Amino acid sequence: MVEASSHLIDGLIGDGPAMQQVYTITRRAAPSHATVLLTGETGTGKELIARALHELSPRATGPFVRVNCGALSESLLESELFGHIKGAFTSAHTSRTGRFEAAHGGTIFLDEINSVSYQLQVKLLRVLQEHEFERVGDTRTIQVDCRVIAATNVDLVNEIRDGRFREDLYYRLNVIPINLPPLRERPEDIDKLVNFFVERSATPDGAPARPFTRAALDVLRSYHWPGNVRELQNYVERAQVLSTRPSIDVDDLPDHVRGVPSPGPVRPATGTLESLCTELVSRTIAELGLEAGDLYAGVVSRVEREVILQVLRHCQGVQTRTAARLGINRNTLHKKIEEHGLHEEAR
Ligand SMILES: Nc1ncnc2c1ncn2[C@@H]1O[C@H](COP(=O)(O)OP(=O)(O)OP(=O)(O)O)[C@@H](O)[C@H]1O
């Protein structure tokens, strides 16, 4: 990892006023035990800040445990977080400690906190308030000492309004809010980010890294970056690999970044299924880039994973029922479950 100068934070690039403010709050918040809520669009660096908060804290020698709350069903997430005892449910053949216990003396990072079910939010509230919980199926109360950091790229205030997120939990989490600004609001950081990713993605065959021309950087500064830093990183790495020129010029950038008009989607009314679909496709294109060469697979794979996940959950993980509802055969379902890493959802 490139060393950053001392007023910055290691591994985080960008020193414009917006990011300076983020670093200042991060440094102030790090030594305390207070809960931090990280907000910001996808790809803005929430996970990097979560790790920095841990590294800069007196708990740095303790564990940093990340739990992606969006990746597990309600019951799996509950036993993942709190652990379970043998026999707590049918497949609980042995006892297991949860992630809160694993984070004792360190930090637990609850990523995609907005995905936690309303029921489980009550249990989380208790851990935040009382620092205690029980393993699933157990009566013994366990005390933990861990610092909680949560992240969301969904606006929790809207979630509260729509009845999906508990207001009391929100206030418990939002003790120190840190908002990561979108990249389009800090174009002044783009040159440095590009240089950083150019250095980092220097071609493995030893060829010298290809710098970006002034003109290419100008184009990048005026693009709207729906995928933020992650999207920028993709384009830089791709250009390093694909371009045959000594430097990366405007022509090496994806059409939509250069502002070359594409037939682009006609936007349907917001909130409709069509508009959600348009959004899914546009964001996948933004993330992978129009030249990716696997856009069809990229979009289809996301939809496929989501439909399998949701129907599996409806069917409590029973594969025969899930296959019947999806209208695909069991072997295909089995393969898809493996392919999408959904085996924990299935029985
Ligand atoms: N300021 C930065 N400096 C260097 N790299 C960055 C910066 N911000 C983000 N990145 C890189 O961009 C990618 C996305 O960052 P990260 O995973 O922290 O985003 P996120 O906000 O957690 O996104 P999501 O909501 O999609 O999970 C990572 O590869 C990360 O290393």
Ligand SMILES: [Mg+2]
């Ligand atoms: Mg993240």
